[in-house]
Amino acid sequence: MSEAPHRDVLITGIGLVSSLGEGLDQHWAALKADGGPRPVVDRERFAPYPVHPLVQLDFDRQIPKRGDQRQMEAWQRIGTYAAGMALDNAGIKDRTDILSRTDMIVAAGGGERDIAVDSALLTDILAASDPGRLINERLSSDLRPTLFLAQLPNLLAGNISIVHKVTGSSRTFMGEESAGIDAVRTAHARVASGQSEICLVGGSYNAERLDMLLLFELGNYLWREDWLPVWQRLSRGGGLVTGSMGAFLVLESPAHAAQRGATPVARLDGVRAGRCRRGPGEATAIARRQFDELVSGLTGGERLAVFSGATGAQPATSEEQVFLTSLRHADNHIPIRAVGSIIGHGLEAQFPALVALAALAVSHGMLFAPLDDSGCEADGSAPIDRVLVTQWGHWRGEGMALVAPAG
Known part of the structure; x- marks a missing residue:
């Protein structure tokens, strides 16, 4: 689905945390480092699965009450901090x-499991008559008896509202990558159509959790070897490497931004979302x-670049690579970057994070070095x-979005 925009939509604020750092300056410095971007990968804690761990954060800076922090799960703290x-x-x-x-x-996933409690219960079940x-x-003692895990996504928006006093309308989307795409699409559509003057949109993901690694492993999605960039994993069967991240954007109408004297980072020119059964060629047709x-x-004369959220999981990533390469061949001035190579894959937070990094790149008018040597x-x-x-x-x-300079 898509909506025809009626007015420009500006990105006037970005909150971004990942394995590369905290905030726009740290991310840009990491992306433009001498010798090219270098990933931060934890190969030991969840072996054999590599993970991009979250940079060390002082949560007190954005969540000053320790009581608020204690009642949040890790992914909620990450999201509230980024917001x-x-x-x-x-x-x-x-x-x-x-x-x-x-x-x-807000784009959010389900609640986190208590691994210690789950493991103890499974062990006891084996010996129980x-x-x-x-x-x-x-259920009346160890396990959470009153809160269905699928209700927990709403708690991220609730915590943001409580901690940061964001009290306009609130919506939460649940559904992995599609949730992040549709969250940004809906926020863009509301501002473009005049239904909203200013909107906070984004998501968060904690990759450092055994329950999600188990879920992906059961689906045969995970990469098990030493870290490789996304495209270079394909010749070895593919696989995703998850990454902890939080990404939030403030989208605003030009009139509202001008009225309060805001300086926009970039402009979000359009967002599209689609879904198919992933039959041969179906995803390519949508793209x-x-x-x-x-x-x-x-x-x-427009100089276009592509930031891909390719996961590394097959067969989708190979199909996406063929599609993106066809764009490059049609216009040799379209460089591609698989951003997941450097920050990992963050599911609901991935699309907001990609838009945030795209806004950062267009605000500088330049790219960073290639993330792999696959060709x-x-x-x-070039600019x-x-x-x-x-x-x-x-x-x-x-999903797809086009990010342009603010001017």
Whole structure:
């Protein structure tokens, strides 16, 4: 689905945390480091699965009450922290007159399991004469009896509202990569159509959890070997490497931004979302349509780059690589970057993080060095004008966005 925009949508604030660092300056410094970007990978804690761990954060900076921190799971703390950074970056932190009418759209996953409790219960079940009775007894003590895990995504928006006083309308989307795509799409559509003047949108993901690694392993999605860039994993069967991250954007109408004297980081020109059963060629057909809709209005002189959220999981990543390479062959001035090579894959947070990094790149008017030497990623040392963000989910969901300079 897509909506025809009626007015420009500005990105006036970005909050971003990942394995590369905290905030825009640290991320840009890491991406532009001498010798090219270098990933931060934890190979030991969850062996044989590599993980991109979150940079060390002082949560007190954005979540000052320790009581608030204690009642949040890790992914909620990450998201609440990134949301506060975005509000700070937009210049509206503690501006209750603005926050009271700031809409919020959050992409979130399910709640985190208590691994120690689950493991102990499974061990006890093996020796129990009546496993059903044992489970019922433990529900009243060890296990959470009152909160269905799928209800927990709403708690991220609730915590952001409580901690940062964002009290406009609130929506939470759940559904892996598609949730992040649709959250940004909906926020863009609301601002573009005049339904919202300012909106906080984003998501977070904690990759450092055994329950999610087990889930992905059961689906045969994970990469088990030493870290390799996304495209270079394909010749060895593919696989995703998850990454902890939080990414939030403040989207705003030009009139509202001008009224409060805000300086935008970039402009979000359009967002598209689609979904198919992933039959042969179906995802490519959706991506081709999205590309034609978003890029058709650009002039021949526009210098375009692509930030791909390719996961590494097969067969989707190989199909996406063929599609993106066809774009490069059609126009040799389109360099590609598989951003997951450097920050990992963050599911619901991945698309907001890609848009955030695209905004950062267009604000500087340049790219960073290729993230691998497979030949899929061109040099890209020339200046860029726009970045096309693409995101194919590891299982379902295809999205695209076009990010342009603010001016």
